[in-house]
Amino acid sequence: MTVIATESLSKRFPRVTALDRLSLDIGPGVTGLVGSNGAGKSTLIKILLGLSPATEGRAAVLGLDVATEGAAIRERVGYMPEHDCLPPDVSATEFVVHMARMSGLPPTAARERTADTLRHVGLYEERYRPIGGYSTGMKQRVKLAQALVHDPRLVLLDEPTNGLDPVGRDEMLGLIRRVHTDFGISVLVTSHLLGELERTCDHVVVIDGGSLLRSSSTSDFTSVTTTLAVEVTDSDDHPDGTGALRKALTEAGITLLGHDGLDAEGLPGAGHILLVEATGEETYDLVRDSVAGLGLGLVRMEQRRHRIAEVFRAGEAHQAAPAATAGVGQQKGSGHHEH
Numbered sequence: 001m002t003v004i005a006t007e008s009l010s011k012r013f014p015r016v017t018a019l020d021r022l023s024l025d026i027g028p029g030v031t032g033l034v035g036s037n038g039a040g041k042s043t044l045i046k047i048l049l050g051l052s053p054a055t056e057g058r059a060a061v062l063g064l065d066v067a068t069e070g071a072a073i074r075e076r077v078g079y080m081p082e083h084d085c086l087p088p089d090v091s092a093t094e095f096v097v098h099m100a101r102m103s104g105l106p107p108t109a110a111r112e113r114t115a116d117t118l119r120h121v122g123l124y125e126e127r128y129r130p131i132g133g134y135s136t137g138m139k140q141r142v143k144l145a146q147a148l149v150h151d152p153r154l155v156l157l158d159e160p161t162n163g164l165d166p167v168g169r170d171e172m173l174g175l176i177r178r179v180h181t182d183f184g185i186s187v188l189v190t191s192h193l194l195g196e197l198e199r200t201c202d203h204v205v206v207i208d209g210g211s212l213l214r215s216s217s218t219s220d221f222t223s224v225t226t227t228l229a230v231e232v233t234d235s236d237d238h239p240d241g242t243g244a245l246r247k248a249l250t251e252a253g254i255t256l257l258g259h260d261g262l263d264a265e266g267l268p269g270a271g272h273i274l275l276v277e278a279t280g281e282e283t284y285d286l287v288r289d290s291v292a293g294l295g296l297g298l299v300r301m302e303q304r305r306h307r308i309a310e311v312f313r314a315g316e317a318h319q320a321a322p323a324a325t326a327g328v329g330q331q332k333g334s335g336h337h338e339h
């Protein structure tokens with residue numbers, strides 16, 4: 001079943017092409033929409049809600065045409081906008097009840113649904129306090145609650161982790177995941193942080209400059225590579241164990257792919273993890289024997305998985321050097337970009 005479908009969708013402003021012939025087919029579940037600032041994420045969401053007309057192409061949400069059935073879409077779809085848009089003087093309860101009434105719920109149902117959704121987002125205790133006194137994380141939760149209150153079939157969440165610290169971000173991602181697992185609501189969530197979508201989403205769509213870079217299941221993005229991550233201890237004989245192993249492996253004819261520089265995305269140990277290209281079972285044996293021969297301790301030897309960030313960086317490289325026509329699919333053979 002298709003939840004969101006776009007066909008050659010373009011949006012041109014006088015100076016900028018925000019979306020450029022974007023074709024997507026998104027099914028149920030939690031889908032991440034990734035792109036750097038200005039990639040066209042918010043523009044796509046506004047078109048999907050029927051709030052902004054496309055310049056060209058077509059789009060349907062839950063089978064409804066965005067050009068002609070915007071009101072019906074907004075009845076069935078919840079929207080969490082990116083920017084702060086909450087009235088400071090009213091409480092979360094008053095605001096969310098108001099939004100529920102705007103969506104057409106009768107007064108009693110609006111109050112009940114408000115209590116339920118505020119409890120779901122973890123704002124039950126503070127629900128009668130004015131929003132103006134809330135932290136950023138609490139405000140993001142109010143915005144999420146109002147998107148859920150009319151029991152939509154799909155929610156569009158625009159940068160819900162913006163402005164949150166790492167703990168707040170994790171909590172928000174957990175809530176988003178539960179929107180789907182607990183209520184069966186499909187989710188489209190935008191972010192410019194890939195690591196967080198890797199953990200939260202079933203499917204990831206990467207756009208850049210308004211065009212599609214890649215759309216695949218998260219497990220495809222993170223498929224096993226032929227790269228081994230190897231970490232060793234130092235010893236009295238080899239105070240730089242990593243350096244000694246690097247030398248030994250190079251002499252043994254093994255290709256080293258450099259240091260793992262991805263710790264910013266959550267991998268431990270910058271600098272002292274060697275990335276080794278595995279050509280077969282013999283690579284494991286060679287690494288083991290070299291480590292033993294040097295008298296070092298083997299801390300880890302594991303097959304790496306792709307990180308979505310690598311695909312994204314390939315896209316950035318493409319943007320920086322358009323003449324190279326280096327689409328994601330053409331990165332094959334470049335070491336750890338390999339699929």
Ligand SMILES: Nc1ncnc2c1ncn2[C@@H]1O[C@H](COP(=O)(O)OP(=O)(O)OP(=O)(O)O)[C@@H](O)[C@H]1O
Nearest residue numbers: 013016017018035036037038039040041042043044
């Ligand atoms: N109303 C508008 N008029 C002119 N240009 C616009 C308008 N809205 C968006 N743009 C431009 O379209 C491009 C895409 O913007 P969009 O807001 O969709 O990006 P985004 O991926 O959501 O980024 P961000 O995370 O920064 O919001 C940007 O270059 C932006 O400047």
